[in-house]
Amino acid sequence: MKRLLKTVKSFTLWELFQGLFVTGRAFFGKKITVQYPEEETPISPRFRGMLALRRYPNGEERCIACKLCEAVCPAAAITIESEEREDGSRRTTKYEIDAFKCINCGFCEEACPVDSIVLAPEMHYHMENRGENILTKEKLLAIGDLFEDRIAADRNADQKYR
Amino acid sequence: MFEQLLSLMWIVAKILLIVLPLLGVVAYLTMAERKVIAYMQLRVGVNRVGIRGIGQPIADAMKLIFKEIIIPTASNRYLFIIAPVLAMAPALVAWSVVPFDDGWVLANINAGVLFIFAMTSLGIYGIICAGWGSNSKYAFFSAMRVAAQMVSYEIAMGFALVGVLLAADSMNFTEIVQAQSGSVLHWYWLPLLPLFVVYWVSGLAETNRAPFDVAEGESEIVAGFHVEYSGMTFAMFFLAEYANMILISSLAALMFLGGWLSPFQGIPLLEATFNWVPGIVWFAVKIALFLYLYLWIRATFPRYRYDQIMRLGWKVLIPVTLVWLVVVAFAVQFHLAPWFNK
Numbered sequence: 001m002k003r004l005l006k007t008v009k010s011f012t013l014w015e016l017f018q019g020l021f022v023t024g025r026a027f028f029g030k031k032i033t034v035q036y037p038e039e040e041t042p043i044s045p046r047f048r049g050m051l052a053l054r055r056y057p058n059g060e061e062r063c064i065a066c067k068l069c070e071a072v073c074p075a076a077a078i079t080i081e082s083e084e085r086e087d088g089s090r091r092t093t094k095y096e097i098d099a100f101k102c103i104n105c106g107f108c109e110e111a112c113p114v115d116s117i118v119l120a121p122e123m124h125y126h127m128e129n130r131g132e133n134i135l136t137k138e139k140l141l142a143i144g145d146l147f148e149d150r151i152a153a154d155r156n157a158d159q160k161y162r
Numbered sequence: 163m164f165e166q167l168l169s170l171m172w173i174v175a176k177i178l179l180i181v182l183p184l185l186g187v188v189a190y191l192t193m194a195e196r197k198v199i200a201y202m203q204l205r206v207g208v209n210r211v212g213i214r215g216i217g218q219p220i221a222d223a224m225k226l227i228f229k230e231i232i233i234p235t236a237s238n239r240y241l242f243i244i245a246p247v248l249a250m251a252p253a254l255v256a257w258s259v260v261p262f263d264d265g266w267v268l269a270n271i272n273a274g275v276l277f278i279f280a281m282t283s284l285g286i287y288g289i290i291c292a293g294w295g296s297n298s299k300y301a302f303f304s305a306m307r308v309a310a311q312m313v314s315y316e317i318a319m320g321f322a323l324v325g326v327l328l329a330a331d332s333m334n335f336t337e338i339v340q341a342q343s344g345s346v347l348h349w350y351w352l353p354l355l356p357l358f359v360v361y362w363v364s365g366l367a368e369t370n371r372a373p374f375d376v377a378e379g380e381s382e383i384v385a386g387f388h389v390e391y392s393g394m395t396f397a398m399f400f401l402a403e404y405a406n407m408i409l410i411s412s413l414a415a416l417m418f419l420g421g422w423l424s425p426f427q428g429i430p431l432l433e434a435t436f437n438w439v440p441g442i443v444w445f446a447v448k449i450a451l452f453l454y455l456y457l458w459i460r461a462t463f464p465r466y467r468y469d470q471i472m473r474l475g476w477k478v479l480i481p482v483t484l485v486w487l488v489v490v491a492f493a494v495q496f497h498l499a500p501w502f503n504k
Contacts, residue, residue, distance in 0.1 A: 013359070016463070023202040023462040033206045 045154035048104045048119040051097050051135055052144035054151060061141060062116035065092040069108035069117050077101035078108065095137040099127070120147040121154055176268050180257050188404040189219035195457050202461040229393035234296065237390065241295030246391070246398030249288025253405035256281035260412055261336045263422045263441035274335045275323055278413060282368060285406060286312045289370075289377065289387050292399070296390040304386030307468065308370065308377040314475035315367040315374075321483035322361035325354050325490050326417045329502065339421035344500065345428030349420040353493065353501045356486045358418045360479045362455075365410040367475070369403060372460035376468055411452035412445070419448045 009015065034041055054062050065082030081094040108117045120143060127133055135143075144151065155162070193208060193215065200207030208215035233242055259274035261267035271277060286308065293305020327333055329350055330341040342349045351358045367374040378386040388399045415421060422441030426432035466474070494502045 019462045020458060023458060026204055027198070027201045027458075029204055031201070031206045032204050035206075 043121055045121070045157040047121045047123075047154075048106045048109075049123040050120045050125055050143055050147075051099070051102065051140060052118055052120045052147060052151065053095065053137065053140040054116055054118055054144045054148065055141065061091070062114045063092055063095060064114055064116075065090050065095075066113060068111040068113065072107045072111040074105060074107065075101045075103050077103075092137060095140065097135045097140065099133045099135055115155065118144070118151055118155075120144070121150050122147055173268070177258075180268060181254060184254070184257065184405060184408065185401070187408060188401055189223065191404050191408065191453060192222065192400070193219045194453070195460070198454065198457040199461045202458070223397070226393055226397040231393045231395055232390075234298070234390050236297045238295040238297065241291045242390075243395075245288050245292035245295055246395045246402070247288070248291055249285055249402040250398050250405070252281040252284040252288075253402045253409060256409050259335060260409075260416065261339065261421065262445055264336070264340075266442065267336060270334065270336060273333045275327060275333045275338075278409075279320060279323060282406070282409070283312075283316060285402065288399075288402065292391070293387040296387070298390050300383040300385075300389050301387050303383050304377050304379070304389075307379075308387065311367060311370075311374065311376065311471055311475070314472060315364040315479075318360055318475060318479035318483055319364035319368060321480065321487060322354075322357040322364065323417070325357040325483065325487055326350060328487065328490050328494055329354060331494075335416050335421070339416055339423060342420040343423055343427065346420075346425050348428075348500060349418065349423070350501075351418040353498075354418065354486070354490065356482050357490075358414075360483050361418070362414060362452075364475070364479060365414065366456070366459065367471070369406045369410055371403075371407065371456060373463035373466050374471055375465060376471065379465065407453065407456055408449065411449045411456065414452050415445060415448035419451075421445055421448075 056062055065080060067080050067082075070078045070080045077098045079094065079096045079098075080092055082090055082092045085091045104119060106119055109115075109119055112118075117140075196218075197207040197215075208218040211217035211221045233239060256278050258268040259271055259277050261270070289308045290305045293301045293303075293308070296302070326338060330338040332338055332341065366372075370377040376382075378388075383389075388396055391399065422445040424433065424436055424439065424441070424444055426436045496502075
């Protein structure tokens with residue numbers, strides 16, 4: 001009986017029609033493609049993209065040259081030199097990240113006691129010449145200024161878990 | 163002399179009238195394939211070139227035309243060059259006996275089915291020459307596979323055609339179609355249903371389409387017989403494959419779905435309503451139906467294992483056709499109504 005049923009099934013192409021039915025239904029189904037340059041998928045507030053240095057709202061840079069990020073960086077991408085500023089506070093004279101070494105792990109951001117070094121939620125960037133991979137302090141601060149709104153919003157959204 | 167020249171030019175004009183639209187359909191069939199398969203995989207497919215991707219086939223053709231044709235030093239030059247021609251020519255020549263409407267046929271020969279069968283068989287030589295001439299392991303494996311597969315499935319296909327000949331009592335396509343007139347139920351898909359299925363399955367195998375595309379087996383032998391081909395030579399194989407697909411579809415429409423006959427024939431009110439539609443439109447609709455089935459099947463079924471292909475061809479399809487041939491023979495002998503009572 002079982003064998004008979006199997007023979008009938010295979011000669012009526014029953015399972016093949018079932019398969020065709022599945023793809024036939026998908027043909028009219030909702031398409032899930034994201035048309036990339038025009039549309040983008042939503043990104044998490046924890047997204048780790050471009051590196052950036054933040055400032056306080058009064059324009060003072062946050063970094064206090066504690067060098068915790070330099071110590072924690074697993075790829076040794078961060079180089080910091082510091083000295084005393086005229087007003088007596090400790091500040092960096094050199095803060096450089098080699099973007100080629102950086103693995104976007106986000107440890108520096110976790111280590112930072114003043115939320116200075118962050119990974120901005122921006123991923124569309126490129127380099128055209130040699131040497132541009134070295135992100136100097138000026139560049140990092142400029143990136144921070146550019147995306148400050150989004151960086152702050154993301155940090156706020158994730159505040160509970162930080 | 164002048165009259166001969168005139169008739170020759172008239173024939174050339176007719177050939178162009180067939181071949182040029184055919185190449186256009188081939189181009190857009192590649193796009194339809196990408197679109198249909200994309201839709202079945204919940205993607206949207208090509209939509210960048212032109213409006214909704216309508217320029218994609220043209221862009222593809224331009225790219226292929228401007229690419230370099232590389233001839234491997236180890237290859238057999240003569241076979242390597244002649245192979246794409248051998249693949250392409252039979253696929254186009256076969257169209258000469260296909261009637262597009264009542265009387266719309268380039269060569270109304272009385273052995274049309276035989277001619278088609280010979281031409282589709284010749285197409286194999288292009289692929290075998292390509293596989294042998296390339297002097298490459300993958301191409302050679304593919305040629306071996308194609309040779310065995312096509313020879314096996316040709317038998318089943320031939321028997322399926324014999325059933326049609328038996329039923330229509332003619333080898334001429336126009337007469338085969340006319341023998342099916344009456345209504346949708348008079349078309350041969352119903353009395354010859356097993357042969358219809360066998361014809362379609364062996365048609366898939368003959369054109370090396372999924373799920374029988376071991377000749378190209380991307381996962382095992384890269385691209386099979388055309389690994390060594392580039393640019394226009396590759397495009398020729400591509401064109402031949404798609405032209406063959408359209409040919410097999412049109413033959414299925416002619417022999418089993420009544421060619422250019424209206425599907426509303428015999429239904430009192432609808433027949434009169436759709437009387438103005440020319441037969442070629444119905445023929446095109448039926449071909450499109452089969453082409454869609456080609457793509458649908460490709461999007462659905464995984465590739466057969468090679469020994470399974472052989473088993474299906476020899477141990478299932480050939481016995482089925484033999485049995486049904488006997489049934490058809492009896493039906494014809496005893497003038498079984500409504501199909502064979504003429």
